[in-house]
Amino acid sequence: MATGNGFEQAAEDDPGRLLDRARRGDRAAFGALVRMFDPQLRGLAFSLLGSRELMDDVLQDAYVRAFRGLARFEARAQVSTWLHRIVYNACLDELRRARRRRWLPLAEARSELDRDPGPEPGEQVVQASVLRAALGELSPAERAAVWLVDAQGYDYREAASVLGVPEGTVASRLTRARSRLRAILTEERLS
Amino acid sequence: MNHSPRDEFLGRMLRELRVPEHGPGFWERFEAKIAGAPKPPRHLLRRPGQLLVAAAVVLAVLAGILIGVLPGTPARPALAEIVRQRVAGAIDRLRTLEGEAVLQSRLPAIVARTHHQPRASTQRVWFAFAADGSFRTRVLSGLEDDAYDARTGIERLVTTSASLGGAGRFFVEQRGLAPGAPDQGAELFAIEQQLGSVVHALLAARDPHVRPTTYLGRPAWQVTFRQTLPGREGVLRLTVTVDQRTGLPVAVHQAGGPASLGSSDLRITRLQVNRPLSRRTFTITFPAGAAVTQEDFGFRRVPLERAAQLAGYRPLVPQAPPGGLRLSQVRFAQHAMATASGTNPPSRKVVSLAYRRGFEQAIITTRLAGAAPGRWRDPFQTPGGPTAAIQRVTLTGGALGGDHAYVVVEPGSAPHLWAVGHGLVVTIAGDLSVAELIHTAESLQPWK
Numbered sequence: 001m002a003t004g005n006g007f008e009q010a011a012e013d014d015p016g017r018l019l020d021r022a023r024r025g026d027r028a029a030f031g032a033l034v035r036m037f038d039p040q041l042r043g044l045a046f047s048l049l050g051s052r053e054l055m056d057d058v059l060q061d062a063y064v065r066a067f068r069g070l071a072r073f074e075a076r077a078q079v080s081t082w083l084h085r086i087v088y089n090a091c092l093d094e095l096r097r098a099r100r101r102r103w104l105p106l107a108e109a110r111s112e113l114d115r116d117p118g119p120e121p122g123e124q125v126v127q128a129s130v131l132r133a134a135l136g137e138l139s140p141a142e143r144a145a146v147w148l149v150d151a152q153g154y155d156y157r158e159a160a161s162v163l164g165v166p167e168g169t170v171a172s173r174l175t176r177a178r179s180r181l182r183a184i185l186t187e188e189r190l191s
Numbered sequence: 192m193n194h195s196p197r198d199e200f201l202g203r204m205l206r207e208l209r210v211p212e213h214g215p216g217f218w219e220r221f222e223a224k225i226a227g228a229p230k231p232p233r234h235l236l237r238r239p240g241q242l243l244v245a246a247a248v249v250l251a252v253l254a255g256i257l258i259g260v261l262p263g264t265p266a267r268p269a270l271a272e273i274v275r276q277r278v279a280g281a282i283d284r285l286r287t288l289e290g291e292a293v294l295q296s297r298l299p300a301i302v303a304r305t306h307h308q309p310r311a312s313t314q315r316v317w318f319a320f321a322a323d324g325s326f327r328t329r330v331l332s333g334l335e336d337d338a339y340d341a342r343t344g345i346e347r348l349v350t351t352s353a354s355l356g357g358a359g360r361f362f363v364e365q366r367g368l369a370p371g372a373p374d375q376g377a378e379l380f381a382i383e384q385q386l387g388s389v390v391h392a393l394l395a396a397r398d399p400h401v402r403p404t405t406y407l408g409r410p411a412w413q414v415t416f417r418q419t420l421p422g423r424e425g426v427l428r429l430t431v432t433v434d435q436r437t438g439l440p441v442a443v444h445q446a447g448g449p450a451s452l453g454s455s456d457l458r459i460t461r462l463q464v465n466r467p468l469s470r471r472t473f474t475i476t477f478p479a480g481a482a483v484t485q486e487d488f489g490f491r492r493v494p495l496e497r498a499a500q501l502a503g504y505r506p507l508v509p510q511a512p513p514g515g516l517r518l519s520q521v522r523f524a525q526h527a528m529a530t531a532s533g534t535n536p537p538s539r540k541v542v543s544l545a546y547r548r549g550f551e552q553a554i555i556t557t558r559l560a561g562a563a564p565g566r567w568r569d570p571f572q573t574p575g576g577p578t579a580a581i582q583r584v585t586l587t588g589g590a591l592g593g594d595h596a597y598v599v600v601e602p603g604s605a606p607h608l609w610a611v612g613h614g615l616v617v618t619i620a621g622d623l624s625v626a627e628l629i630h631t632a633e634s635l636q637p638w639k
Binding site: 014015027030031034035036037038039040042043046047052053055056059060063064067080131132146147149150151152153178181182 | 197198199201202204205206208210211212213214217218220221222224225226271272273276277279280435436
């Protein structure tokens with residue numbers, strides 16, 4: 001689309017406009033919208049599930065679920081918050097379905113998490129594997145809280161909206177999660 | 192705005208954890224699934240009262256936007272992440288770029304005097320660029336013209352003589368060019384190089400400050416971040432304006448860092464994205480009868496299999512190409528110019544692999560180490576060049592596992608890694624972080 005100031009736009013990639021088009025049934029627009037937030041959503045899903053195969057399966061279902069639920073999306077909400085909430089709930093469903101005790105056991109988390117993304121070099125590989133194992137010690141709800149707030153920069157209100165709990169609950173989960181992670185990392189002489 | 196306290200230390204560690212890409216076929220499966228899904232029902236306002244609610248929502252959103260636009264309002268990290276994803280997506284989709292730009296640079300007085308350069312210079316250029324690395328750049332206020340066709344490896348230039356006061360034209364054709372350093376590649380295309388390094392720095396920036404702005408009347412984001420240079424070279428302050436609609440950087444201001452770098456500005460004033468460009472764009476037709484200076488650097492484009500046959504050894508290829516880069520081309524030379532300004536042993540049987548994504552490029556080369564592997568020095572070394580920060584590491588995986596490698600980061604050039612092992616001299620260079628260089632080196636395996 002040529003414009004008066006000499007620029008030409010190749011493709012629509014404004015989230016609001018993509019959402020509008022998607023709600024009118026444009027599947028390509030929805031695909032573009034999902035791809036835009038996919039790296040963050042992968043981060044959340046992988047931190048909860050710890051395996052690329054499970055992450056892919058759950059995200060497939062979550063994205064299709066989001067497409068079917070477009071009509072229920074409320075314009076006041078942020079698209080990213082809405083997608084995170086769907087992915088978070090899909091991950092919880094998966095964890096329940098798998099009937100894991102409560103979350104991935106430490107040893108399993110360590111091996112799976114280390115295998116999937118490939119090792120980080122040198123000193124980092126030690127820190128990364130310990131941190132991943134430490135995350136495996138948290139409940140999924142705590143892991144999600146710490147991931148959303150500390151890693152992705154969500155504020156408590158947005159995190160509460162994703163997790164479907166009051167802001168106070170987010171704060172208490174964060175306190176527990178940080179305290180636990182700090183303790184493990186200190187044991188490993190990393191902090 | 193984010194008023195909620197965050198644990199910055201923990202957040203930084205979490206962000207450094209690698210998250211795997213999707214497995215093969217993920218997006219195809221997804222598209223097939225939603226192709227079979229019923230379209231979402233149209234969202235309609237069913238009652239007039241909803242119009243009032245909708246208007247209130249619009250006002251609330253506008254109020255939010257206005258607060259976000261206020262100068263000095265720190266951006267939420269989530270916005271920075273969105274900008275990053277937009278830029279990464281735009282680079283992924285980038286096929287061609289054509290436009291005009293203004294380049295301005297200011298050098299410290301002592302540097303300008305030493306190098307006989309003007310303290311301040313401004314150039315207006317027309318440029319065209321293709322994702323395979325082909326480019327054309329023509330100075331609009333002068334005679335200089337430079338065209339490089341990555342498919343053929345031929346560069347044609349029209350230059351002028353500084354000693355003749357810019358008068359007279361010289362015609363040069365360079366054939367058999369390598370995809371890039373440490374072997375002789377095309378002259379560096381300043382805009383591509385600058386945008387490539389800026390994109391890479393922006394994607395890797397920690398806690399960039401983002402604020403909405405306008406650029407030439409279009410909605411844009413202004414992203415400000417710092418890039419720490421190695422050693423005691425200081426910190427670069429980069430301000431990058433990203434066009435919201437295309438996701439591409441359209442203006443860059445760079446300042447700080449070593450005093451010798453001065454400051455520079457790049458402003459793109461006209462831009463066309465992904466418009467089909469003729470291959471003729473990337474060559475220059477010299478005037479009939481013109482005296483052309485010709486040179487051949489020995490590299491030929493071949494399939495990887497053919498390169499392995501010609502080399503007589505199995506080239507090392509990465510099992511994990513870094514940062515979404517894809518193999519763009521393979522070039523082979525039986526003999527190439529000695530590296531490190533001729534101070535290294537002759538280069539024999541060189542396989543050069545170019546990996547690209549948009550402006551970004553990484554080059555992996557292998558060449559025979561010969562009978563005296565201990566004689567090799569950093570193939571990128573330029574005598575008298577800037578002081579580099581060199582890090583020696585022991586590689587822990589891949590064909591070079593257990594070998595030493597040297598990681599070299601110096602201002603003003605692409606970071607690189609080099610190693611001698613497996614009877615080969617191996618180099619990796621490009622728009623990569625130190626961690627990516629090492630990770631790539633540790634994933635190298637003999638081809639097939």
